[in-house]
Amino acid sequence: MAQWRKTACSLCYVNCGLEVQTEGRKIIRVRGDREHPRSAGYLCQKAQRLTWYGDHDDRLTTPLRRRPDGTHEPVDWDTALTEIADRLTAIRDDCTGADEGPMAYVGGGGQGNHSSGPYGHALLQWMRSTRKFGALSQEKTGDFWVNGKMFGRQTCHTAEGVEECDLLLVIGCNPWQAHGFNRARNVVNTIKNDPTRRMVVVDPRRTETAAAADLHLPLRPGTDAYLLGAILALILQRRGQDEAFLHARTEGFEQVAEVLRRIPVDEFIAHTEVPRADVERAVDLILGARAMTVRVELGVQQGRNSTLNSYLEKLLYLLTGHFGRPGTNALHSWLTPLWAESAGQRSAITGFEYIGGYLPLNTLAEEFLADRPDRARVMWVDSSNPANTAADTASFERAIAAADLSVVVDVAYTETAALADYVLPAASQHEKWEWTYFTLEWPVNYFHLRPPMFDPLPGTMTEADIYARLLDKLGALPGREALDHLTEIARTDRANLMTQAAPLLKDVPGIAPVLLHLTLGRTLPAGAAPAAVLWAGCHQAARRMTVQVQRALGTRLAGTDLGEELFDRILSSPGGLAFSKHTYDEVWDLMRGERVRLDVPELLERLAGLDPADDRPDPEFPLSLIGGQRRSHNANQILRPPAWRRTDPDGALRARAEDLAAVGASEGDWVAVVSRTGRVVARAEVDGTLRAGQLALPHGYGMSVPDGRGGRVVHGPRINLLTDAADRDPIAGTPHHKDVPVRLEPATAEERDTAQRDSERVRQLING
Numbered sequence: 001m002a003q004w005r006k007t008a009c010s011l012c013y014v015n016c017g018l019e020v021q022t023e024g025r026k027i028i029r030v031r032g033d034r035e036h037p038r039s040a041g042y043l044c045q046k047a048q049r050l051t052w053y054g055d056h057d058d059r060l061t062t063p064l065r066r067r068p069d070g071t072h073e074p075v076d077w078d079t080a081l082t083e084i085a086d087r088l089t090a091i092r093d094d095c096t097g098a099d100e101g102p103m104a105y106v107g108g109g110g111q112g113n114h115s116s117g118p119y120g121h122a123l124l125q126w127m128r129s130t131r132k133f134g135a136l137s138q139e140k141t142g143d144f145w146v147n148g149k150m151f152g153r154q155t156c157h158t159a160e161g162v163e164e165c166d167l168l169l170v171i172g173c174n175p176w177q178a179h180g181f182n183r184a185r186n187v188v189n190t191i192k193n194d195p196t197r198r199m200v201v202v203d204p205r206r207t208e209t210a211a212a213a214d215l216h217l218p219l220r221p222g223t224d225a226y227l228l229g230a231i232l233a234l235i236l237q238r239r240g241q242d243e244a245f246l247h248a249r250t251e252g253f254e255q256v257a258e259v260l261r262r263i264p265v266d267e268f269i270a271h272t273e274v275p276r277a278d279v280e281r282a283v284d285l286i287l288g289a290r291a292m293t294v295r296v297e298l299g300v301q302q303g304r305n306s307t308l309n310s311y312l313e314k315l316l317y318l319l320t321g322h323f324g325r326p327g328t329n330a331l332h333s334w335l336t337p338l339w340a341e342s343a344g345q346r347s348a349i350t351g352f353e354y355i356g357g358y359l360p361l362n363t364l365a366e367e368f369l370a371d372r373p374d375r376a377r378v379m380w381v382d383s384s385n386p387a388n389t390a391a392d393t394a395s396f397e398r399a400i401a402a403a404d405l406s407v408v409v410d411v412a413y414t415e416t417a418a419l420a421d422y423v424l425p426a427a428s429q430h431e432k433w434e435w436t437y438f439t440l441e442w443p444v445n446y447f448h449l450r451p452p453m454f455d456p457l458p459g460t461m462t463e464a465d466i467y468a469r470l471l472d473k474l475g476a477l478p479g480r481e482a483l484d485h486l487t488e489i490a491r492t493d494r495a496n497l498m499t500q501a502a503p504l505l506k507d508v509p510g511i512a513p514v515l516l517h518l519t520l521g522r523t524l525p526a527g528a529a530p531a532a533v534l535w536a537g538c539h540q541a542a543r544r545m546t547v548q549v550q551r552a553l554g555t556r557l558a559g560t561d562l563g564e565e566l567f568d569r570i571l572s573s574p575g576g577l578a579f580s581k582h583t584y585d586e587v588w589d590l591m592r593g594e595r596v597r598l599d600v601p602e603l604l605e606r607l608a609g610l611d612p613a614d615d616r617p618d619p620e621f622p623l624s625l626i627g628g629q630r631r632s633h634n635a636n637q638i639l640r641p642p643a644w645r646r647t648d649p650d651g652a653l654r655a656r657a658e659d660l661a662a663v664g665a666s667e668g669d670w671v672a673v674v675s676r677t678g679r680v681v682a683r684a685e686v687d688g689t690l691r692a693g694q695l696a697l698p699h700g701y702g703m704s705v706p707d708g709r710g711g712r713v714v715h716g717p718r719i720n721l722l723t724d725a726a727d728r729d730p731i732a733g734t735p736h737h738k739d740v741p742v743r744l745e746p747a748t749a750e751e752r753d754t755a756q757r758d759s760e761r762v763r764q765l766i767n768g
């Protein structure tokens, strides 16, 4: 009987603990890890499909170099890295005047594949560049910006007390399918079946979560800010604010109240198309709650007014005092933050602010296509597939073509890899030490370092090794003797390693992760070298949160001994562990300053300026498309082979029957979705849970995969052919993917034939 081994699911950012059985290089059985300190045995149906991530025909096993005709040829590692190093050096030397440097770095891991990030950043720093883009800046930076203003740091990120709340207010998300917090389905079912607890869902669609709720507010897409503004104004009208909390813990309430008092509540509610009585009932439930938790997601963060939405949802729980208590929202700790604190730097090209260290992914193409000397010139993509995930696929394709050098580091031959000058094959996250950095829990927080399940696929390298070898070729690393000396210190006097390494880090501090990998890493057991970078984070956490780390580990060690203990515990806990344990009154220690700042002038101005008259649908594109819907059988772009999608093999366009009928279509027909930027043909599926005029296409499709006959076939809709990179939030630049203006048209005969042929081919691949 094969042994059960512990790992984690990487198909959404909850990262449930798993136990798996393997056979050869395949995962053959998956079950929830009951001993996992956070997920405690929970898993959803998606985890059973994990094997498709690392086991398919598009795995890369050799570096590739682009030929003049656009095809790729295999080259050996030394050739690829030498040529890349020569070209990087030439570009860097040629770009001495550009403040933001010549490189744009996209990605750096995600969904549980996090180890590459620190090493990629070392390269970015060697290139004297700051331009960083990723999924976070496609989704979350508006939220980070608001957190920076209200809590004092962009790394102050909020958590939800879903397990203990008596009112769960869900806005713009469907935890039943998308999860987003631990044991989501259990939580939804528990609240549904408990007469003392309530759930309110704000969502245009009657999602599975909405159907389980006590109250569903099916607002018109894109009107969240109007609804939240009206609810806040009603709370004030009823004097529902928590005066004691506001007085003790916040500042700026009066400025907020002044704007809220002027909100034309009736007009705002009418604009949302939610019955006034239901809005009043939502206010009743909020004011009657003992402990409310607000849960939001991409429905508001990728909707219209997204940064303003992030502000208003926080005002909801802060004005009513539902913060920092059991069952309410709170902040959470970090081992090391997943993003940075930006110092107000802006892109010289687009003027967008760096938030959390990131520029908006929506502006990536502009950084390359600008006709100016300080434009970006190197496109470096790591564990990311912007050719499919960035808005406006065509502009991304122009941008990568305009780069002087483009390199992709990935496990698979993605759509982005197909366009790159060089492709470097990485070992998969099942073939190396990896960790889940989405540690977003409060008051106890967790970390999960997991050992590999398989040896690296021959021809691949871990990202840590790829970057170490490249930086060595670039001359960024100290010589062998210095590395050997530090390795010896790591073996004999580990706690002093960084002090000893400090002189070597003077010129390029960003290479610290690579130094740790090459020195401390050599001393770690069982090939755990890539995990060496965590050592520094453990020491920082032990310094920052001594008492909380002591509590979690059950130790009285302190200082460097505590950091060492934490690192050793992480290394020896293949099923994850709790690394910090706060008490509720310690939530205030996680902010900068002592009070939450409620008034954010830029956003109060936007709230005051909201006008339904400015917010009418474009008559040419009157329908609203959810561009990237989460469903029961889709995940991110890391699951490539069609075989894992027996359900919904075409990635259907969901629409109400009457919207399909308006273009003469019905269930199963091929229809064209048309936007300002493109046209996508998809198979229609009737869905009565959508609002009239609302359509949905799933995320995680549109991949070009081997067709089994020597060619390739595109599997499902490439939704970013439809999205417009300029249709974005004015502060964070996040896209309005959940409200893309489109229209429907009948597919042409040629489009129907092509779509049908591709669909049949995909179904043959699925059925073997």
Ligand code: SF4
Residues within 6 Å of the ligand: 009, 010, 011, 012, 013, 014, 015, 016, 042, 043, 044, 045, 046, 047, 179
């Ligand atoms: S909830 Fe997320 S992490 Fe957990 S099993 Fe499902 S997809 Fe994986």
